[in-house]
Every structure is written in C-alpha cells, then in structure tokens.
Amino acid sequence: MKIIKMTMKNKTDYLTMEEIDKMLMYCYNKGKIRDYMLIKILSRTGRRVCEVVGRKPYTKVTGLRPCDIRPDGYIEWCILKKSPIKKKTKSGSKRTKEVMQELRIKKEPKRILKPIDDYTLSEITSFIEHFKITPHARIFPITDRRVRYIIAEVGKKCNIVRPNKLIHPHNFRHSFAINYLKINNKNPAALIHVKDLLDHSRLEVTTHYLQFTQEDKKKALNKTFGVD
Numbered sequence: 001m002k003i004i005k006m007t008m009k010n011k012t013d014y015l016t017m018e019e020i021d022k023m024l025m026y027c028y029n030k031g032k033i034r035d036y037m038l039i040k041i042l043s044r045t046g047r048r049v050c051e052v053v054g055r056k057p058y059t060k061v062t063g064l065r066p067c068d069i070r071p072d073g074y075i076e077w078c079i080l081k082k083s084p085i086k087k088k089t090k091s092g093s094k095r096t097k098e099v100m101q102e103l104r105i106k107k108e109p110k111r112i113l114k115p116i117d118d119y120t121l122s123e124i125t126s127f128i129e130h131f132k133i134t135p136h137a138r139i140f141p142i143t144d145r146r147v148r149y150i151i152a153e154v155g156k157k158c159n160i161v162r163p164n165k166l167i168h169p170h171n172f173r174h175s176f177a178i179n180y181l182k183i184n185n186k187n188p189a190a191l192i193h194v195k196d197l198l199d200h201s202r203l204e205v206t207t208h209y210l211q212f213t214q215e216d217k218k219k220a221l222n223k224t225f226g227v228d
Contacts, residue, residue, distance in 0.1 A: 022160065046180075063139070151168065
C-alpha cells in the first residue's frame with residue numbers, strides 16, 4: 001500500500017498555470033467561493049499558508065485581513081517563518097535562556113508590504129464586501145491544516161496529483177516563482193523580483209525554488225535551436 005504524502009520535497013512538482021486554472025474553475029463551478037479565493041491568493045501572491053490564514057494566537061499572527069489590503073495594490077502581510085526555535089544547537093549543546101530569548105525576538109512576526117495584481121485585488125475586495133468581513137477579522141478563519149486538506153481534495157477532484165503525494169499549499173509558492181519567471185523570461189530583473197516578492201534573504205534561497213522539469217528544459221532547448 002502506497003503512502004500518500006502531503007509535503008513537497010521534489011522542487012519540480014510545481015503547478016502549471018493551466019493546472020491552477022483548472023482548480024480555480026472547479027471551485028467556481030461548485031460554488032466553493034472561499035476555496036476559489038484561497039487558491040487564487042496562494043497562487044497569485046506566493047505567500048506561505050500561515051501568512052494567509054494566520055497562526056495561533058491569531059491576535060499575534062493575524063493572517064490576511066481587510067485592513068491589511070490597500071487600494072493602491074499592496075498588501076501588508078504578517079510574516080512568520082515556520083521553523084520552531086530549538087533548545088539545542090546542531091552540535092547538541094543546550095542554548096542558554098538569554099540566547100533563547102534573543103532568538104525569539106528575532107523570530108517575532110514582522111509586517112511587510114507586497115504588491116498584488118489589480119485583478120486579484122478586485123476579486124479579494126469583492127469577496128470581502130460579499131461576505132461582509134469586518135476590517136480586523138481574518139478573511140479565512142480556518143487553520144493551515146484545513147487549508148492543506150482543501151488543497152489536496154481539490155487537486156484530487158481535478159486529477160492533479162504527483163507521484164505518491166497530494167497537492168500541498170507550498171506547491172503554490174513554488175509555482176508562483178516558476179510561472180513568474182516563465183512569463184517574464186525577457187526581463188533581466190525577473191529573478192530579483194521573485195526574490196523580493198517571496199521575501200528571501202539571499203538569492204541562493206530563491207534559486208533553490210527554480211528547479212524546472214526535464215520537459216521545461218527540453219522545450220527551452222527546442223526554442224533556442226529553432227525547433228517548433
């Protein structure tokens with residue numbers, strides 16, 4: 001019996017724009033407007049799932065709220081890295097209370113502005129108005145675990161799966177990077193844009209996401225050497 005995993009280890013398991021559109025259309029046709037909007041935001045912003053829905057305590061890591069969305073096309077995200085603070089170093093030595101406190105301060109949620117395309121911005125605004133979501137309420141008052149379940153189920157319904165694993169929210173973050181570069185391949189600053197949009201500290205982190213499939217490479221070779 002095969003074990004179906006929900007984590008994304010293979011960095012070539014990104015979703016194409018066609019696959020994302022298929023998932024969006026499924027949600028739209030089934031009247032699953034919340035799921036549609038959730039997938040739209042994940043795929044169009046490249047944000048981490050904890051930044052979209054928040055994390056306990058929600059008063060500290062709020063997730064996306066109407067008050068965070070600006071009419072000029074920017075969103076103020078509450079950023080929190082997912083890795084926990086370990087009490088021991090990699091060498092096995094125990095960290096002091098002072099060091100632990102310093103690390104906690106460094107990992108405090110920070111708020112940063114990121115742009116979003118005008119069409120997705122208008123859809124979010126309409127979603128907020130339709131469901132009468134108050135300014136400081138979370139737009140998606142669900143857990144990241146629930147999001148993982150929703151994404152996996154929609155992927156299965158659309159027959160979009162990967163070998164031995166289901167579609168995972170982080171697939172959208174990786175897909176955002178790949179699809180952005182594919183569409184903006186003639187822009188020499190595209191890679192720097194992706195680094196900034198995904199708030200990576202170093203360019204090396206960004207390039208870790210940019211592992212294209214063999215089919216992508218073959219198409220690029222054919223295009224380069226004049227094969228239609």
